[in-house]
Amino acid sequence: MIDSHFQHVPRLGRHPSRLRLTGTPVITVMLGSIVTALPVxxxxxxMPPFGLLLLLTWRLLRPELWRAWIGLPLGLFDDMASGQPIGSAMFLWTVTLIAIDAVESRMVWRSYRQDWLIATAAIIFCIAGGVFFARITGGGDVKLIxxxxxxxxxxxxxxxxxRQCARIDRWRVMA
Structure with a gap:
């Protein structure tokens, strides 16, 4: 009789847990938002806004993963972690995700360069918007330059x- 501890468990046909599939991207974005709190x-x-970078990366890497409303809770967490005025990242991230959805609906195909261009426009928009929200709420005289x-x-x-998100994504979908 074979001991049950040494039986071979096939990996084919197994599926990763639901928490692993849906939670990994959210947790990585939240960890990226916390990185900005490091004492630099x-x-x-x-310091780059890692939460925003990870949000954009997951959205462009896996478009089917999130709806545009995910910018609200993740943006709220980023606002609380980074010290930005509450609602600034919520608004900017949601508008960015809606804009990415609108751009993607008009594209027939997408390449890596187009993803980088989309991310560049989103990064500039979100950082400039963050400066705007900080200025109108009395956050000092920060110049865009x-x-x-x-x-x-x-x-x-x-x-x-x-590249790092692609590695995490391979682990995420692996059984």
Whole structure:
């Protein structure tokens, strides 16, 4: 008689858990939002908004994964983690996801370069919008030119984040 601890369990036909499929992208975006709370000393904003980067990456990598309303809860978490005025990321992320949906509905096919261009426009929009919301709520006199390096670093970091999300996605769908 074979001991039950040593029986071979086939991997074919098994499915990953529902929590793993739906929770992994949400958790990675939330962790990315928390990264901005790390104590980095700088005279100007240079830390890329990792929560936004991960949100864009998951949306462009797996369009069927989320609806546009996911920007509301994830944006609220980002606002609370980053210290931005409550509602700024909620609004900006939701508008960005709606715009990506509108752009994708008009495209016949999409390439990596187009994804990078879409992400670049979304990054510039969200960072500039964040500066606008910070200024109108009394967050100081932040000039848009001061966040230009942050925009540039974020845009240049996008391909690396896409590659890492693709690795996480392979693990996510694996049984």
């Amino acid at each position: 000393i700088a005279q100007s904003p240079v 001061l966040v230009a390096p942050q925009m540039l670093w974020t845009v240049l970091l996008f391909p690396f984040v896409v």
